[in-house]
Structures are given as structure tokens and as C-alpha cells.
Amino acid sequence: MKTGLWLRFRRAAYRRDSWVAALSAFGLGALLSFALAPLHILLSLPFALGGIGVLALWARSGMQAAVIGWLAGLGYFSFGLSWIVEPFQIDADRYAWMAPFALVFLAAGVALFWGLAFGLAARWQRGGARLVLLMALWSLAEFGRAYLLTGFPWAGFAQFWIDTPAAQLLPWIGAQGLALLTLLVTLPLALLRYRPLLAVLPLLLVALAGYALPPPPVPEMTDKLVRLVQPNAPQAEKWLPERRWDFVRRAIELSETSSTSDSPKPDLIVWPETSVPQLLNNADETLSAISTRIGGAPLLLGIQRREEGRYFNSAILLDAAGQVVQIYDKAHLVPFGEYVPFGDLMAQFGIHGFAAQQGAGYSAGPGAALLDLGIGVAQPLICYEAVFARDVNATTTRPDMLIQITNDAWFGTRSGPYQHLVQARMRAAEQGLPMLRAANTGITAMIDPYGRMREHIVLGKSGAVDGYLPKPLEPTLFRRTGDWPVFILCIFLALGVAVFGRKSHGRS
CATH class of the missing domain: 3.60.110.10 (Carbon-nitrogen hydrolase)
Structure with a gap:
């Protein structure tokens, strides 16, 4: 009897914790969006990304971690991409009703990339290994968001840093590299309770290095x-x-x-x-x-x-x-703005891109x-x-x-x-x-x-x-290499942690 009551209590507590985690993930994602323009509240980064890292470590299964990642993305993109409702107000009588659906579906769809990364990372149960794997997979998810299905890299993490010394890294590692660096210095904060020095050291080192850099000179x-x-x-x-x-x-x-x-x-x-x-x-x-x-x-x-x-x-x-x-x-071209798929057919039903009212909309140049x-x-x-x-x-x-x-x-x-x-x-x-x-x-x-x-x-x-x-200026490293070095680094980092994690599980 006591055993049965204890199990029911544990299950109830688990469900309650799950709801708290879900709400926290959404709220932390929304907080993260405060670092985007025009607010640029960079103080939100350690709290938001460190907190999301804590939730990623807390997740008990891949599905639970995927939901946490998706909800964090839903909160982030719902606030960070809130401008997407503006085009629907141009002809409000016809289109205003569509605005909330556009925002929700866009945010929910883009957040799936985050959910996939979190779900895969949760297969490795050790805290440090899971966080490192999450850094790599989250970065790869951002690559996917930037390249797949015509791409949509808006609200990438590098945009936080445009008016800081960190922007001087853009000619070297590009926006995707700066986004990876953002995760490398903030996600370890999730370990603050267990390994305080290890948690804050990356952030301190990067902050000191960044603000020790002299400002770029006045260009010729x-x-x-x-x-x-x-x-x-x-x-x-x-x-x-x-x-x-x-x-x-x-x-x-x-x-x-x-x-x-x-x-x-x-x-x-x-x-x-x-x-x-x-x-x-x-x-x-x-x-x-x-x-x-x-x-x-x-x-x-x-x-x-x-x-x-x-x-x-x-x-x-x-x-x-x-x-x-x-x-x-x-x-x-902008999907659904300058064209819609099957545009000529859609035009027969009065469906056009917002910026083009001619049948299939605009055609792409070469x-x-x-x-x-x-x-x-x-x-x-x-x-x-x-x-x-x-x-x-x-x-x-x-x-x-x-x-x-x-x-x-x-x-x-x-x-x-x-x-x-x-x-x-x-x-x-x-x-x-x-x-x-x-x-x-x-x-x-x-x-x-x-x-x-x-x-x-x-x-x-x-x-x-x-x-x-x-x-x-002289041609930059990014001009010569593009995103390939950072992409390959993320692949090797993910594979390395995956192999290490599998061996660790085999020994346990």
C-alpha cells in the first residue's frame, strides 16, 4: 500500500515538474529574444541560455528534451519574429485575421529545428557530455534553419553582438561561428551548481578577450x-x-x-x-x-x-x-511574400504573395x-x-x-x-x-x-x-571559406561526443 501511494506521489510530482519545465522553457526562450534588436539586452543571455541548459540536463528522455527545446524555440521566435504580423496590417480588412496564425505557425515550425537538436542530445545522460553535444547539435540546427527550405536565418544568435567587440569575429568565423561561440560560453552556466569554476570560466575568458581588443580603425x-x-x-x-x-x-x-x-x-x-x-x-x-x-x-x-x-x-x-x-x-525571393508555391493555381483562388499580385508572383533572377x-x-x-x-x-x-x-x-x-x-x-x-x-x-x-x-x-x-x-578591406577569411569550417567543426564535435558518450555508457 505504501509503495503504491509513493509511486502515485512520484508520478504526480513528475507531471507537476513537467509543466513547470514547459512553462520555464517558453519563458526563457522569450527572455532570450530580448537580446535581439532593437532592445539588445545582453544581460538576458546568461540567464536565458544557462536556464535552458539546466532544463536540457533535467530532461529524463529524448522526447521530453525535444519538447523543452521546441517550447524554448517557440518562446524565442514568437517574440523575436513578432514583426511578421506587420504585413497583414497593410490591408487589414482582408488579411489581419491571418496575422496570429502566421506568427504561431512560423514560430512553431522554425522551433522544430531546436526540438530535434535537444531530443538527440538527450540520449547522453552525463551532464557535461550532453551539454557539449547540445552545443554542436543546436548549432547544426541553426545551420539547417539557415539553409534548408530556402533558408530563414533571421534572429540568429550572432545578431546579439553587432555593437560589441565580438562583432570583430564576423570576418573570421561568420555569423554561424559567432552563434556557436555564444553557446560555448553560455550553456556551461547550467553546471554552475556542480562545477562553478568550469561553468563561468568560458564566459569570463571570452569577455576579457573581447573587451581587451582595440576597436577597429577608421577605414580609408x-x-x-x-x-x-x-x-x-x-x-x-x-x-x-x-x-x-x-x-x-x-x-x-x-x-x-x-x-x-x-x-x-x-x-x-x-x-x-x-x-x-x-x-x-x-x-x-x-x-x-x-x-x-x-x-x-x-x-x-x-x-x-x-x-x-x-x-x-x-x-x-x-x-x-x-x-x-x-x-x-x-x-x-520571399516565400509567400513575393511568390507562393503553385502560384498560378493559387491565384485562381485569390491567393497571392503579399508583395506581388500577378499570378505566380515574381520570378527569381539567375x-x-x-x-x-x-x-x-x-x-x-x-x-x-x-x-x-x-x-x-x-x-x-x-x-x-x-x-x-x-x-x-x-x-x-x-x-x-x-x-x-x-x-x-x-x-x-x-x-x-x-x-x-x-x-x-x-x-x-x-x-x-x-x-x-x-x-x-x-x-x-x-x-x-x-x-x-x-x-x-583585404579579403576576409570568411570570404574565402564561408560557413564550411564551422559546419565541419560542429559535425566532428557532435560525432566525438557521441562516440565518447556511447563508450561511457558501455562501461557503466
Whole structure:
């Protein structure tokens, strides 16, 4: 009788502990998101990741650990990706009801990568071995999130560190390497109760090394002056027939140069994504008039175009005479934003990508390309493409600069534009290249090859800013190797711990 009562008590306590662990995992994941832009509360990292590590050690089975990992991811992505509801508010009468479903399904789906990593790591019962294995598998899960199913590396752990000395590691190990390092120095905190010195030592060593580093020097500058234009067109008004040309006129006024002006004439002017509300096929007169008004300076801008029945989201370069001399078509499209699977069929049911209402939506361009802008060779990136380190690393010839045109009005005014900017800055630092960034509603910026912002225009303001183009640095290690060294390291680390763990179980 006593034995039966004791077993029932143990089972009840187990169920109660499971609920506490589940709620804690979700809450710690949400706390971890506070380290993302725009908050950047780095103090949340040791508490959140150390606490998640404790729960990973507590898990009694692979399934229980998988649920903990999934719930931690659900909390993290639900808060960190909350900007995803903003596009559904543009046409709220039609789409607002979809917003909570989009957020929940996106967060829950992406969190599956974490759940898989935690579940596999729980096969090894020894605390230290399990944590090390979790570091490797969690990092591999982040690789999977960045590469599989077109990839979605948004809210990666490296984004925490953009304004700290740790960002100086980006040219060497890239964002995935910095994410692995984040886990290496924080997950051992889960052992604080048992091995205090071992738990805090990695964090202390990295903190001391990081803050002992001198700040990067001021980059050398060219004599090429670039004008970045931010017309600040709200997405709900951008395509209205009665308003859309107002924003073009505003961009022209911000771009105009005069021989009587005290400011020197820019060598290049950059407008954001889809600046001209007209297909390139019909825009010859418009582009000629724009070029005349801005004084004949070369102009790079975003526009849509049609070719053989397909639509492209493009960047074009106009010469001094207003002629299109180069075209780049966006290659990495936003799923369900710029296209939907089986788009022509879905269009029959009124289902389109948010940013494209033509049947199947946009078509993808051939891939990474280079444009000769007259001030140097640039790799163009349109909006979402700056999120992907692998895309920026894809050109065979290294450019002199990166250039991103984007319409961040889709991301709202809270976290989305700030997180998008952070990722653009990371791409510049990884490559050791300056970046020219023109955003419709912000944040427009001249970014130096260390990922630091120089001249910029704040979110939600119209304006133009002039800045001299920094010179590129020497090719970085990440430029030469990409993510391969970190990926291989994670594979070997996982295999090594797996073999060690299996031998340990065999001896026990």
C-alpha cells in the first residue's frame, strides 16, 4: 500500500515538474529574444541560455528534451519574429485575421529545428557530455534553419553582438561561428551548481578577450560621394493611384543637385526598392525625366519589370542620359511574400504573395551578380537577400562594395527594420566591404567595412544623406571559406561526443 501511494506521489510530482519545465522553457526562450534588436539586452543571455541548459540536463528522455527545446524555440521566435504580423496590417480588412496564425505557425515550425537538436542530445545522460553535444547539435540546427527550405536565418544568435567587440569575429568565423561561440560560453552556466569554476570560466575568458581588443580603425575613404535617398512611403499608400507619384516626386526633390549648391555633386544616387511605381517596360519617359531633374547623376533604383510573361523585382542603373545600362533581378525571393508555391493555381483562388499580385508572383533572377556603378564594382542585394551570408559570398569575383535597396515598410516600425539593418551590417563585416543601404522608410545608411554605421537616416523620416564611400578591406577569411569550417567543426564535435558518450555508457 505504501509503495503504491509513493509511486502515485512520484508520478504526480513528475507531471507537476513537467509543466513547470514547459512553462520555464517558453519563458526563457522569450527572455532570450530580448537580446535581439532593437532592445539588445545582453544581460538576458546568461540567464536565458544557462536556464535552458539546466532544463536540457533535467530532461529524463529524448522526447521530453525535444519538447523543452521546441517550447524554448517557440518562446524565442514568437517574440523575436513578432514583426511578421506587420504585413497583414497593410490591408487589414482582408488579411489581419491571418496575422496570429502566421506568427504561431512560423514560430512553431522554425522551433522544430531546436526540438530535434535537444531530443538527440538527450540520449547522453552525463551532464557535461550532453551539454557539449547540445552545443554542436543546436548549432547544426541553426545551420539547417539557415539553409534548408530556402533558408530563414533571421534572429540568429550572432545578431546579439553587432555593437560589441565580438562583432570583430564576423570576418573570421561568420555569423554561424559567432552563434556557436555564444553557446560555448553560455550553456556551461547550467553546471554552475556542480562545477562553478568550469561553468563561468568560458564566459569570463571570452569577455576579457573581447573587451581587451582595440576597436577597429577608421577605414580609408575614397573620393566618391554617394547620396542615399529615403522617400518614406507608407506601404498602405505606396501603390495608391492618387499617392504613388507623390513619393517619386519626393525622391526627386531629395536627389536634385544644383550648380549653385554648396554641396558637391554626388557620383552616384541610390533610391530604394520599387521606387518607381511602373513597369520598366513602360518607363522610358519617366526615367528620362527623373534623370533630367536630378542633374544627370548616375542613379540606381528599384523597379519591377516583365519579360516573357514573367515578373521580376529588379534594380537598374541609369546613366547620365537616363538610359538603363545594367539590370539585376532579385534571385532569393520571399516565400509567400513575393511568390507562393503553385502560384498560378493559387491565384485562381485569390491567393497571392503579399508583395506581388500577378499570378505566380515574381520570378527569381539567375543569382548573385556584379554591377559596375562607375565608382566601383558592387554586388546588389534587394531587401531580404542581405539576410543570407551564403548569397553574399556567392560571387566568384570580389566586389568593391555591397549595395542594398529595400522596402522595410513591410516590417512595420517596431523590431523588424532594426533586425534587418543588423543583418545588413553583419554582411558588410563578414566581407570586409562597405555597404550602401537605401531603405524606403528606413533605416538608410552608409555602412563601413567593419559593419559600423556612418551617415544614416532614422526610421520613419524622409531625407537624403551624402557620404564618401569607404575603401574595402583585404579579403576576409570568411570570404574565402564561408560557413564550411564551422559546419565541419560542429559535425566532428557532435560525432566525438557521441562516440565518447556511447563508450561511457558501455562501461557503466
